[in-house]
Amino acid sequence: MQNESTSSKQNVNDNLDFNLIIHMNSLISLLKQFICSGCNKRWDGSTTIKERNGLYIQLEFMCNHCGFLTRLYSSPKMRNGRRHEINVRLAIGGSLNLPPPVQEHKYREVQEFILNYVETAQEQPMIDAVYDAISEAGDVEDLTENHECQLNFIGASGAMEKEMIYEMFCRSLPKYDIKYISYIGDGDAKVHKYLTTNPPYPGVTIRKLEDTNHFAKRMLSCIKKIKQENKNTILSDGKKINGKGRLTDGDAIKFKIYFAKAIRESKTDLDKLYEKSWAIFNHHYSTDIEPMHDWYDPQWCKYLQAKSNGQQFTRNSRLAIPRACLDLIKPAFLELCSKTSLARVVGGGSQNANEAFHSLLWTMVPKHRFCSSTILRTALGLSTIIYNDGYSSLDKLFTSVFSSIGYFSAECFGRLHTARKSLTSKVKKRRKKVQQQQQQQQ
Ligand SMILES: [Zn+2]
Ligand SMILES: [Zn+2]
Known part of the structure; x- marks a missing residue:
């Protein structure tokens, strides 16, 4: 066997100037048909990967009989530089110089x-x-x-x-x-x-x-609509709705978050849901002279906390939303937090799981690209498997198709599996963080 690296030929008419995807086992069974130049016996030995860089690979074959070593360099180096042709070709949008794929x-x-x-x-x-x-x-x-x-x-x-x-x-x-x-x-x-x-x-x-998510979002759109329609209205305290120390869009978002939380926690009990929803408004509408913190979660309410410790609570009026602003947006609460309206979410659920599934599906089949129903159904099937059991469960599928998943595929799915797991826990952490922020802002 000759220790020789493949060399790129200039001649485009050379019909052997191409790359070939070949399974390692095919290569090894070829080697086993030849005589080792070290010992003149039929070659039999071991193969190790000496270097791997992208699609480029350097293999070392050792003869078991005599220890003779020979190497294969899977792709020639570029004329100028240390890069290997195969990786540069890949970078030019995959002009890999491979034989054409099967017909359509x-x-x-x-x-x-x-x-x-x-x-x-x-x-x-x-x-x-x-x-x-x-x-x-x-x-x-x-x-x-x-x-x-x-x-x-x-x-x-x-x-x-x-x-x-x-x-x-x-x-x-x-x-x-x-x-x-x-x-x-x-x-x-x-x-x-x-x-x-x-x-x-x-x-x-x-x-x-x-x-429920969809329903809670209506609190935000409702408040925003009122704010927009009344942006020039002079409120009862002589000021407008917008501006510093007034009712900001951030406040509107907070109301939506609290409302969503109330629904999530009390969606099996209409009376409780009603109390909890109005507690959001009343808690904010409270003043030191007229406290209205009933039904508000003591965990989030400084007034209730102080009261249970027998202390006097003084509100920081600079941080509070002025009553005039709250009066203006009260119709949003009147509309969404009536018992008739809230009855619609009792027993409701969320489509969160659906959305997570969708994002997984659309990473496989981008929405903007046309695809055949076969591909769509395949992606749908793969998404279902991954969504329910994680990437590592593709192992079984690949084994059923190819008899073995393959080394690099297994490694890749393993990584995706871990990444997906940590992503799921990251989302959970992020939610926790948002909750903590809410707590601090109260
Ligand atoms: Zn011969
Ligand atoms: Zn040998």
Whole structure:
């Protein structure tokens, strides 16, 4: 065997001037057919990676009989510099000088071949997710019977065809042996109307639950609207709504956050939700002479804390929102925090899980790019698997397709798995931080 690096030829007519993707095992089985130049025996030995830089790799082969070493340099160096051609080619947008890929129609066949595996692999995580949801809801008697469960739409209801949603309902019985009796949606009334006039399960009325996040956001838009409409109005204290020490957009955001929190914590109890929602307004409307902190969370309220310690509390009036401003935005509370209005979120849920799933899906299939339904379904399947079980669960899928996941793929999925985990915990940490900030601002 010659210890020689591959050299790039100038001649474009040289039909061997190209790169080749070759599996290591193919290379080694080739070597095993040759005679070692060190010992004249048929070569058999070990292979080590001496250097790896991007797509470039330097391999060392050692003969087991005589210890003879030989090296393979997978790509020539550029004429000027230390870079390897393959990595520079990759940087020019992937002009890798590879043989052309399979023809379009063959490629589609391969995609369909993969889709079969992906859709098989996604079934179990989906079934698991459905049963997890049932057991989380505390309904674990006998899972083989027809069960009722809340459906979280995969998709914004407004953008989705009502027939598709109807179909999702109908599929639940043959597929999971469960009935979805309610779903979380936002504004769109068309879907619910369709499900009411065409009940997917005879005799079952499907309830639409309000998306709590969506509902809480209306507090912000309501206050902002009032502020905008009255930006030139002179309020009862002779000043306008905007300006220093008045009611800022930041205050409006805070009201939304507190309102969302009240909904989250009391969404099973209308009376409590009503009290908690109005406590937000009253707490801010309070003065030292007229304190109105009832129902406010003592954890967040300095007045209630002082009172329980038997101390006198004096409000920092510089930080307080003037009553004149609060009077102006009170209609937002009157509209959203009436019992009729709040009744809509009782028992509601959020589409947070949905949004997380979406962001995962759209990293695989960017929204702006056209893609075939095969690719979309593959991405949907992969997202389902990753969303429910993490990247490391792709191991099983790859093993079923290729008999082995492959060293670098395993390493890559391992890293993605860890990154995703830490991202999830980062989001949790960030939420915690926001909560702490709220606490400090009170
Ligand atoms: Zn020969
Ligand atoms: Zn040898």
